[in-house]
Amino acid sequence: MMEKLTLTGPADLLAYIPHLLGGTPTESFVVLTATSGALGATLRVDAPMDAAPLGFAQTVTSLAAEDENATACYLVVYTDETGEDDRFPYAAHVAALGNELATARMPVRKVYLVTSTHWAAYGTTEWNPLDQVKDSNANATLTFMGSASTVDVYNPALLGKWVEPVQVPARTEESVEQARRGWVAALEETGTPDTETARKLAAWFQDEYIRDFLMADTITTNNGVIIDIMLGKFDGRPDWKRVDRAEGLAFELMKVVPEGQRAPMLTLMGWLQWLKGSGTHSARYLKLAAEDVPGYRFAELLRELIGNVYIAEVAKNPETAYKRPIN
Template sequence: MTDQLKLTGPADLLGYIPHMLGGAPMESFVVQTATAGALGATIRVDAPMGADPEGFAQTLASFAARDETATATYVIVYTDETSTDERFPYAAHLTALGNELATARMPVRKAYLVTGTHWAAYGTTERNPLSQITDSNANATLTYLGSAPTADVYNPALLGNWVEPVRVPERTEHSLTEARQAWAALLDTTGTPDRETGRAVAAWFQDPFIRDFLMADTITTNTGRIIDVLLGKFNGCPDWSRVDRAEAAAFELMKLVPEGQRAPMLTLMGWIQWLKGSGTHADRYLKLAAEDLPGYRLAVLLHELIGNVYIADVAKDPATAYKRPTT
């Protein structure tokens, strides 16, 4: 992804990270691994709030250590929280993290602070404008190449409520087989499904049992255990093009059902964003799913999982992690 990208300073690094995460981090710690002349994995977790500094640091450092080629790291604290001197929030957590990363032989080269009003080298009195990040060479180049970190494909107001609800089919062995075949066919082709096919698939997604199979079938390298797949544990690197098609298909299916029946597709989209390593977008979609159908169980459970700083295994490993397309 960085073949056509040259980072010449901290603003470029800070402009690069939202493109890797699929959105600008908020109240987050980000660790960017690096080797000589190249960047590696981009890892984001929620800001520690009241978490024990040592435990938080050990957890985050263990995630970074999944990049076995890394020899150094950058740490960026995204927050509007303030400390007693208003400049160094989460200082104890950052110190502990620096110690853990040094022990793991990937010492911190630089640490930065990004707030809603400015950015700075962490621990300094700088107050650099955020426009330096948005105007950076990295942000301009990646945007030109087609990356859109702030893109949001879901706008409930644009979907409307003029469609009739779909009827949930009876759950049988035959209907499960039929649903899985239809979903596989949809993902193996390009373009949007016709109305009849789309509404049929959307109806199958309303059944939690069938929904879980369809979500698992999105990943062709799964282990065969649905619970493992839903937790982001499967063999090898997924066919990310197929996963992208599943996300696009979920959006198309939402156009064919009214409010109250969109939660399964929103949950699928949130789960996919989580697998891709974008906790920000995952959080948004899962919250919207719980709003569309209050208390929607899978959305609530996944939201709790992500909130506990659980990162999908596939997103931790640079060999299997999603590479956001730029061309």
């Protein structure tokens, strides 16, 4: 069922963003692409800090241009670093981005500023309370439809503190096959695996070679080429319900192992979030992985990768990309 949601003003537009991103941005630039009468993709990047305005603007524009249908866009600056003239934070970056987006034939229609206390049309002194966003028609409608502006599978309060470590299994051809069969079976079942099964799966994830297979096997439309799999270049739309299931399972496996053995599952969750288009959630999980096992190489490499590659291939195309479901 497709229902039309009409955004009638800035408060509606600003309310819509957390529902798309799964959280309210902070210290970020958000570009919403648009065509006539419809919004397209939503792009969020970290606020530029020390980055040169032109380079930053060119990179952000090239990412926004992944939406090939865009003919215009909206820019929202989320920051509390408003500087001396609090009407124009990041003025040089905003100006450069406006120029670059216009050159790319998606001129900026409006720019808004959102701080932790108010929102405003960029460059104006008319500050509006954030309650206008919270109480907006769009927020009420989306919430009524079952959308949540925050999502989180990870809940540290549910993780046990006194759990025996799992023993890492010996790696043989048979154990690799057994692990892969076990993981695929768990993905195809419903419900939560019993503790014994969960601990067995968590043990397999501790072996980096087996872990790699289990991660790749999560995506049924992969083409078998490792670099393509890592970058999210698949043969078709992934089974996103299976990906959601994998993320939930990864958290279940974390519950049955102690600290120091959760990094592989956190890394899987981080990679899956990146495939879904959420670099923010991905980076958070990968940071947690590197905290769980200091120097956990896979998490550190993956974190560097997503900061450099920016957007997973699968997330670029609306036909293959994950779209947050409304319950």
